[in-house]
Amino acid sequence: MYYTDKKLQWNVRVDKPNPIFARMLQQAIGGVEGEIRVCMQYFFQAWGSRGPAKYRDMLLNTATEEIAHIEFLATAVAMNLEKAPVSLQEEISKDSIGGSVLNGMDMRHILSTGLSAYPGNSNGVPFDMSHIYASGNIAGDMYCNVAAEATGRTLAARLYHATDDDGMKEMLAFNIARDTMHQEQWLAVLEELGPTHLPVPNSFPQSMENKDFNYSFLITTTDGVGNQADQPWTTGDAPDTKGKFNVKVASPLGHEPNLGFGRPDTFGQKEQSEGTVSGAVNRVKDAVTTIVS
Amino acid sequence: MYYTDKKLQWNVRVDKPNPIFARMLQQAIGGVEGEIRVCMQYFFQAWGSRGPAKYRDMLLNTATEEIAHIEFLATAVAMNLEKAPVSLQEEISKDSIGGSVLNGMDMRHILSTGLSAYPGNSNGVPFDMSHIYASGNIAGDMYCNVAAEATGRTLAARLYHATDDDGMKEMLAFNIARDTMHQEQWLAVLEELGPTHLPVPNSFPQSMENKDFNYSFLITTTDGVGNQADQPWTTGDAPDTKGKFNVKVASPLGHEPNLGFGRPDTFGQKEQSEGTVSGAVNRVKDAVTTIVS
Amino acid sequence: MYYTDKKLQWNVRVDKPNPIFARMLQQAIGGVEGEIRVCMQYFFQAWGSRGPAKYRDMLLNTATEEIAHIEFLATAVAMNLEKAPVSLQEEISKDSIGGSVLNGMDMRHILSTGLSAYPGNSNGVPFDMSHIYASGNIAGDMYCNVAAEATGRTLAARLYHATDDDGMKEMLAFNIARDTMHQEQWLAVLEELGPTHLPVPNSFPQSMENKDFNYSFLITTTDGVGNQADQPWTTGDAPDTKGKFNVKVASPLGHEPNLGFGRPDTFGQKEQSEGTVSGAVNRVKDAVTTIVS
Amino acid sequence: MYYTDKKLQWNVRVDKPNPIFARMLQQAIGGVEGEIRVCMQYFFQAWGSRGPAKYRDMLLNTATEEIAHIEFLATAVAMNLEKAPVSLQEEISKDSIGGSVLNGMDMRHILSTGLSAYPGNSNGVPFDMSHIYASGNIAGDMYCNVAAEATGRTLAARLYHATDDDGMKEMLAFNIARDTMHQEQWLAVLEELGPTHLPVPNSFPQSMENKDFNYSFLITTTDGVGNQADQPWTTGDAPDTKGKFNVKVASPLGHEPNLGFGRPDTFGQKEQSEGTVSGAVNRVKDAVTTIVS
Amino acid sequence: MYYTDKKLQWNVRVDKPNPIFARMLQQAIGGVEGEIRVCMQYFFQAWGSRGPAKYRDMLLNTATEEIAHIEFLATAVAMNLEKAPVSLQEEISKDSIGGSVLNGMDMRHILSTGLSAYPGNSNGVPFDMSHIYASGNIAGDMYCNVAAEATGRTLAARLYHATDDDGMKEMLAFNIARDTMHQEQWLAVLEELGPTHLPVPNSFPQSMENKDFNYSFLITTTDGVGNQADQPWTTGDAPDTKGKFNVKVASPLGHEPNLGFGRPDTFGQKEQSEGTVSGAVNRVKDAVTTIVS
């Protein structure tokens, strides 16, 4: 169960409300790099957690913290929308700066929410929950989490750079710090699991994978190996310490696929079916061309 | 530019076509753990790549390989749909196995594609490109890629286990091997970048982040630290070797937020606006309650 | 800020794990009538709340409760997936019941989550956050909330009826009870606001709306008023007590629209542009036909 | 069947075409508060209607009217796009007002439609039909409809306020009037059904719901009842007149969930499975911590 | 404006209700090949129509007809759901046919609609309005319409084949006939426009397109022209009669792209920025490799 003290984790302050920055902040709420995503991702990982309970609890602690992040960011959006223009009246349109700001706003801040945040990104695209990665594999999930926090911290750094409001900079410095911690903590789990956690999932025996191709960098560029020679991913021990990298120029192990004619009961064109005159004529032409070429 | 030899990277063989397995395989094509995702992700990372060219080329090599993965999986779907039932006629419905198979099929394999693959997952949800993570930060992108390949290999292992068709098992053993390699190669880049790549992005100076909270595991569980004491993420050096973990019980740094009354020109209810009788009455009630409680 | 005691709000018990019921339960997690929706809807209404604080706090209390609902439903999904078949091996396919169950499962429970819940509905469609209604108008939002709880309770009743597992029935009886309460509490706010809350928003003066059509039921059926005469919505006082219903047969107040020719710089076909021979010929034909007919 | 007289329900007039207002109007066409939504919602409710025919006919009358609303709004969008800039040529960019307008436009009005409307919202997000609520329960559906019209009228009021074009204001005054009527008519049905329509669905016997929690407001805030005491939703008769409200401080009825170890055939990490050394070690550590704490 | 006589365009009859066929029929309602799509597509084309009025009226006539198609299909879905199983009780699960049917149903027919249709496809994916193609170009739109009706008639043929219910077959024979007509009518417009409608848009002067590549079939297969020689698309007059087809082996007209280093203010990794030691070292390595290879 969950409880709230109704207070903000961070004391949000906005010195110069800016509706364009409100729009930018939406990315940190409802963007794929944002807080709803990490919150729900950690929750679903926790709620489906199997194995040692300490991982479930670790996830729950941080998921619960993330609700507070959405909350104070939503508050920051609303505060940046203070005094935002909400009409296109001529006086504003004639003012090039005011008009420009209005035209650049997320119109849903005016039309749909009454100057508050909503769970969409900086383009107004609603967050969709297909971005909640919870695979049931603790190592895979940890990589998903590091990825989320790494792109999240990059986003926060860009927001920090974009604003010249001191209150917003302080808030984002806090976000960035938490993103640092969260990156580190998921990596610490992977360190604890040790190199034997690779390749993920480590419960599938490598003896059953195709051993001719499991440590080979495949070259698909027509100029050959080029600058890919002697790279850490083409030579030496792989990070899992179980294999040695090598390079191969890619070549097909299979033939041209041939799905044959269509079944009449699937309603392609007659020309795609065996036994029709047009199908047969076309097929012969194909064969001839193939033989000749 | 891109070229094709029209041949399959893997020689797909299906001994016992199974339309339910065709549906399952869709997850590996159009699921978030699937091949369209990694293909497009690596391409967009390559096409936006800045800095050392060898990373762009590494990404291009593998992105181009992934097209071939989509291709042979699509072929495998079509081959598993050979002889699939396409009508609900009574004889089939009376057959408990045939009826069960038909009822469990992805109906779009019958209705929309004429027994071929399409870019959706095993529930028929179309792949959407918001899952293409390409942040412009090489380290963040590498973690996104490891995450994609770790969940991808987990998916492939589950598909391998789900089928009893030897041809499919062989194909998936190849997929699993490639997923091993791709995990390793992205990790090798991170190893090459060394621990100084953390926290991502390493171009944002840590001196500017909030230093009171950047290595603190925050406890939001009401029973306190519990099993989170003395864990690799609560004590000792952080993976970036730049900080030491500690634990703090979370507490609010801010107050209860108060966005005040609504502006009349945003068309909340009158009761939400300053100066209305109902608004004032409610506000007084609130104040009284707060004082009393 | 938010806290958790790590315990479930309801003590979930599953006597006869059933993977098909697990799929059904997903609707209550990630469906539009489900718990993620109400949780996030109440949170965003609270976080953007303006006016009397008691409404914000009311919303926060219930939003925070709803997290616990998602949590115990997710647990119930995982418990219903205990012992689920995860492979298509021939023995299972030959068993008509086992095969039917496997074929009817949400394959992502096998392939993507490792037998746990995820934030999608019973068809695997991920929840998308455009369903979070938070308009900044307390009355409108209350109706959105009643709507959510009314469809939510209907869903829960259908799930209750669908299962024959005593543990699940007990859990759903709790859900249904909470949905009762939540319906009632949002309605109680509307009662407190009184009939003057209508029409929503009550801050837009009715003197400015079109007074010829604001209490008229418009008939668009070609057989006239029919069974719509003397209905509570066609005669008598309207619920807001500010107007009296009447009935009008709908008729156009405007003309046929005519957007004219296309501008050449918008790249329609030449035939759509003024001054082209083909455009002129067509236009003349139109005019003639119109005159004649 | 359906018929059209090709005329507009409202005589659309635009005095000062404004491409930014065209973008805003899209919200009223393809937004979740817009006309496509109510049109399709009422149609699907009508087409699936069971029980008294007068409800089906009521819904059909209004659904059919709503097509005309989409139509005249689409016309208004096109008329607001008259004379819109369609190129970035330098002269325009140098003009701060003209340039600002162009930059703020929905680019798809230039690139995709040739200066006409399309079924997306003011951010260009296409309307998706998951917003069509038609539950098969007449009372639940009526609340969904009131919610749609309440947020719809709020949107129309905001649009009315945003424009300074007399023609647009007149059109929106008509929209607002119709939204008034539609709110009232759905509420009139609920009044006709009487208080026994609650809780929705009234066909699920309340004797079977959990009677300990069906009229209890649950407190999840850590400061206790606070301003929620003596509110219309915490004391007195509930709106359904079947129960009395009370307040309870929320507490868990369940334990910490424990899903146990992962099955080896679901391909979590080995560390998550029973019988592995690492799994066992971790499990012991957990147990010890739990005992100690 | 629009009107209805409340009657069905086709007299729907279902002899043997089949919930699996109900699920299949959803594709014809809410699938991309379905009736909502054509209805809304023709409406938006009509509402944005510029140029000769007869095209607008043609579109309006057929768009209005299509509402009736959605209507009778929705009725057919509801009628196929008569007597559908709505619970998982043990007796049904033990029955291999009944269980199979239940497990194969669209669970939202039970849980969300109460045995009626909804605007989603046979996998429950809601229709989204991005599929409404209305480009402002009459010729392009006609091709979109032919495409919609061609895939629509293919879908209807597959549904016809899938059912063994005489009532459903008769209804679908009507749908198929209408799809024939609609294909033909859009093609008739293209015939009327004559070959000069190509290439679409014909208002962009071909003198301004790249004349070296506007009638060339480009070969990207590594085995050269092969069976593409002497095909109707590689030799002879093009359909627009304005050019002659030829074949070219594709080769790059550009260089390897080089986006250079990342700007520090965009927060890639330091290694991606000019002037950093690591960036420089990597760049040198690249250069050396390029020179050597």
Added chain:
Amino acid sequence: MYYTDKKLQWNVRVDKPNPIFARMLQQAIGGVEGEIRVCMQYFFQAWGSRGPAKYRDMLLNTATEEIAHIEFLATAVAMNLEKAPVSLQEEISKDSIGGSVLNGMDMRHILSTGLSAYPGNSNGVPFDMSHIYASGNIAGDMYCNVAAEATGRTLAARLYHATDDDGMKEMLAFNIARDTMHQEQWLAVLEELGPTHLPVPNSFPQSMENKDFNYSFLITTTDGVGNQADQPWTTGDAPDTKGKFNVKVASPLGHEPNLGFGRPDTFGQKEQSEGTVSGAVNRVKDAVTTIVS
């Protein structure tokens, strides 16, 4: 399998980088008229191709070319973002032109990609793969492809007109030329198939479709035939040469639908169920009204 030479198909040059044009170009990458769509559409058509191999190979050649189109457009987006403003600092805001540009940018170019392209459209809506039309019917697919290229060329013409950058104009002149060719080549296939390809699918015998309505233009406008008389789609031979067009005023072939009462186990309101007092009373009222009217 696929290969790359790492070079661009077109030598992209940007003389005056313009972040607004970068946003516009996104439509050509991730819009429904864009390059990802045609690329993936042709690939899935090829990978599911049945019948004559030359069609598969034709599709593969062009699909493979389209990857290169996405590539050079992505490069063009990145180059247009050179020197884009990435912060809202006061100096920029005070500059009406610079500020206007910043406000009109796709913020994800700053926040999510670090000044590179991503697979979304000019409104930031991610491309979703439901737009990949691959029906298994070669004729239907060709019409889908012509439609894609016709709307694609219209988009490219509009982009050409929108920019005043010579490098961009040259690149788009190449795109437009390729769109010309691709339109022509798909039409050439349809010409090769001859008029017997109609109606699509030609494998469904027309003797089984409803012959009373397969060449009839149905009038649903209340003013009758009007300007639809003597049009190419209402009189004369249909394009398939198999039928003659005629006109009919539409009239219902069915009755008012009546789905009867709701089953109690589907949890509508009691009033919707047979046998309840309220249901009966309502039903009688309906009957009386119907008789009277």
